[in-house]
Structure formats: C-alpha cells, structure tokens
Amino acid sequence: MNSVKELLSAIKKNSFGRSNFRSTKEVNNVIRFAIGISLNYANKLGYTQQEVLNALESKRSYWALNYYQSSRFPKITNNTHIYPSYTDFACKFPSHRFRCPCCNGLSTDPSTCDTKLPAKTKSGICDWKAYGLFGTLGKGYRFVVKDTFLENPVIYDIFKPLELE
Ligand SMILES: [Zn+2]
Numbered sequence: 645m646n647s648v649k650e651l652l653s654a655i656k657k658n659s660f661g662r663s664n665f666r667s668t669k670e671v672n673n674v675i676r677f678a679i680g681i682s683l684n685y686a687n688k689l690g691y692t693q694q695e696v697l698n699a700l701e702s703k704r705s706y707w708a709l710n711y712y713q714s715s716r717f718p719k720i721t722n723n724t725h726i727y728p729s730y731t732d733f734a735c736k737f738p739s740h741r742f743r744c745p746c747c748n749g750l751s752t753d754p755s756t757c758d759t760k761l762p763a764k765t766k767s768g769i770c771d772w773k774a775y776g777l778f779g780t781l782g783k784g785y786r787f788v789v790k791d792t793f794l795e796n797p798v799i800y801d802i803f804k805p806l807e808l809e
Contacts, residue, residue, distance in 0.1 A: 651697045652678065655708040665709065677712045681719065685797070688720040689790050699794040718786070718799050725787040733787060742803035745783040746772035754802035774802050 646654075655678055656671055665671045682697040689696075704711045720726070727733040741750040747770035749759030755774035763770035774780050784801045785808065 645694060645698050646701070648694050648697055651694075651701050654701060655712070670709065674708050674712050677714070678708070681712070681714075681717045684719050685793070688724075688726065689788070689793055691794065695794055696797070699797045703797060718801075720788060720799065723786055724799060725785070727787060727789050729791045730789050733789060737805040737807050739806045741806040743783070743806065743809065744770060744772050744803055745781040746770055750806060751803055754805075755800075757803070780804075 652675055655674060656665075665674075678697065678700070679693075682693045682700060685691070685696045686693045700717070718724075727736075740752055742752075742754045743749075744751045744757040744759055744761075747757060747759055747761040747763050749757070749761040749770065751757045751759050757770045757772040760769045762768060763772070765771055774784060780801050780803060783804055785804045786799060786801045788799050789796075
C-alpha cells in the first residue's frame with residue numbers, strides 16, 4: 645500500500661497525458677480536496693486515510709483535476725445513510741421500487757428509470773438517470789456501503805425507495 649505522501653505526490657503529477665495544472669493554486673485546491681474527502685470518508689467509515697486514499701487512487705484513470713470533484717465524491721454528511729453491507733441495504737427496501745424524480749413513476753431500477761411513462765425525451769418515454777447531469781433533482785436517496793467501500797469507493801445517489809414514502 646502506498647503512503648499518503650506518495651499518493652499526494654502522484655496526484656500532483658501529470659501521469660495521464662492531460663494538460664498540466666495551470667497554477668500552484670489549482671494543484672493546491674486538488675490536494676486540499678483529496679485530503680479533506682479522504683479524511684471525511686475515513687472518519688465516517690472507520691478506515692484510515694491511507695486506506696481510503698489508496699482506494700480512490702486505484703480507481704483513478706484520468707487527470708486528478710477532473711477526478712477529484714465534489715459531484716463525484718460528495719462528503720458523507722448526516723444525509724448520507726451508511727450500511728454495513730449491501731445486504732443490509734437490500735433488506736431495508738424489499739419492494740425494489742424506486743420513485744423516479746422525472747416522471748414520478750415507480751421504477752424497478754434504482755438509477756435508470758424503467759417505468760416507460762411518457763416524458764420529453766427522444767423516444768418519448770422516461771429514461772431518467774440518477775447518475776446524469778441533473779442527478780436525482782434533490783429527491784434521491786444517498787447511501788454508502790461500508791464493507792465494500794475500499795474495493796468500490798462510491799457514494800450512491802439513487803431514486804427514493806418506495807418504503808420511504
Ligand atoms: Zn421516470
């Protein structure tokens with residue numbers, strides 16, 4: 645496992661062939677964000693900062709400036725539900741029905757609307773994606789799975805489960 649110092653140094657480097665950072669300020673902002681978010685995830689999930697930063701860096705395949713964004717890595721706040729495992733999450737929402745924020749129908753897929761209800765899209769039916777530009781329009785459900793977080797460091801934002809209505 646790489647040390648925090650080694651990881652931060654890798655973030656500073658231009659290792660994926662993109663244009664270099666334009667200023668020291670830009671580098672410092674990315675480093676500050678990476679330190680802050682890795683500490684937040686470590687504290688909330690019970691891992692070390694080194695473990696979290698290794699996990700985040702292992703998934704990075706492009707320039708750090710585009711990767712370390714709050715849209716991709718939002719802070720774990722009181723509105724983020726933490727589940728010990730995916731099974732715990734699945735057991736809490738057995739209906740497997742999720743409210744699409746666009747067409748307001750119930751989708752069986754938590755992140756891509758499959759209601760086939762009419763909507764203003766090319767095909768004329770709703771295909772809203774929770775991971776699209778506009779996310780869940782503030783009507784989603786944000787959660788994180790602790791036991792697989794280091795293999796899959798993702799904060800999920802899905803359509804709101806039916807059980808919460
Ligand atoms: Zn929909």
